[in-house]
Amino acid sequence: MNLSTLAGNEKIKDQLARQERGRGLSHAYIISGPPGSGRHALARQLAAAMLCTGTGERPCGRCVPCQKVMKGIHPDLSVTAGPEEGKPITVDQVRALRADAYIRPNEGERKVCILEGADRMNAPAQNAMLKLLEEGPPYAAFLLIAGNAGGLLQTVRSRCEELALTPAEVPEAGEADQQRQALAGKLAAALERAGELELLEAAASVLDVKRSREELSALLDEVADQLTARAAAGGDRRRLLRAVKLVKELRRAAGLNVSGSQLSGWLCAGMFEAL
Ligand SMILES: [Zn+2]
Structure with missing residues (x-):
């Protein structure tokens, strides 16, 4: 099992x-734990490990199913969130999930x-979920993301099996933040203006550095924020x-x-394929 990109949480x-x-x-x-x-x-x-068709350690990150999970386009992986931002999953959504599970x-x-x-989820939605966990087809797997597992019946x-995550320690946060902003600024500037080769060089110098998955995600978030700010400023x-859009795909x-x-x-x- 290859989970090397998850920082800390060695026991899990x-x-x-x-x-x-x-x-x-x-x-x-x-899968419970605080944001981050x-x-x-x-x-x-x-999900990738369950769908991976590579040989050796899973997820391999290279086979077609792994790539599809990465890009969020694998037809056998579904992600259900509330009907609106911040709203919990409804009982109707769980019922739809149940119908889909049998296909x-x-x-x-x-x-x-x-x-x-x-x-x-409210009690009726959780009870519908319980039925699905108990009676769902053997090929179906469910990954319930929770801030607090205590909120589940x-x-x-x-x-379910519980995996309670704790955030990995990040030393010297202040300095790390400044460094991240500077790197993100360099990449954002290149994305706005540079030619193909120049962009490749800038991207490699910023991205081709060994760092934890959390740090890479934070860096890409910062790049997306800076690009948005540049667009708002009339770029x-x-x-x-x-x-x-590309940076967000990369973040996934x-x-x-x-x-x-x-x-x-x-x-x-x-x-450059798009321009
Ligand atoms: Zn794979």
Whole structure:
């Protein structure tokens, strides 16, 4: 099991690796922890591990299913969030998920469902979820993301394995922030104005550096923020918004084991294919 991009949380990584080697991954996990603890990244990596067709350690990050999970386009992976930003998943959504679970996987052996903010579902939605956990088809797997596992009914918790994440320690936050802003500024400037080769060079110098997944995500968030600010300040809007979209795609890919040089390659290809 390759979970090297999740910072810290060694116990959980060991636990999952042992499980995968032994009886195999479970069909239902609750992934809990505060924002920034890597819940979404872990959910995506587990989904990739379940759908990966590579040989050796999973997720391999290179096979077609891994790539599709990374880009958020794998037909056997669904992500359910509330109907509106900040709203919990409704009972109707869980029922729809249940109906969908019975349609066999399109491409792989399994069907993986990620549920966002599962601890905020009301009791009817949680009871519908419980039924699905108890009676769902054997190929279906459920990853429930929760801020606080205590918000889930005991009956739901008893059907899942809990993975309680803690945020990794980040030393010298002030200095790290400044450095990140400077690097993000360099990349944002190149994305706004540079030619292809120049951009490739700038992207490689910023991205092709060994750093934790959290740090890479924070850096890409900062790049997206700076690009948005440049667009608002009257820069080349079409090019800047295209760059924001690409950087956000990259941020999703950063959850898996993709190298900095692959990321910079994608970024440049994406920029110049569109212009
Ligand atoms: Zn793979």
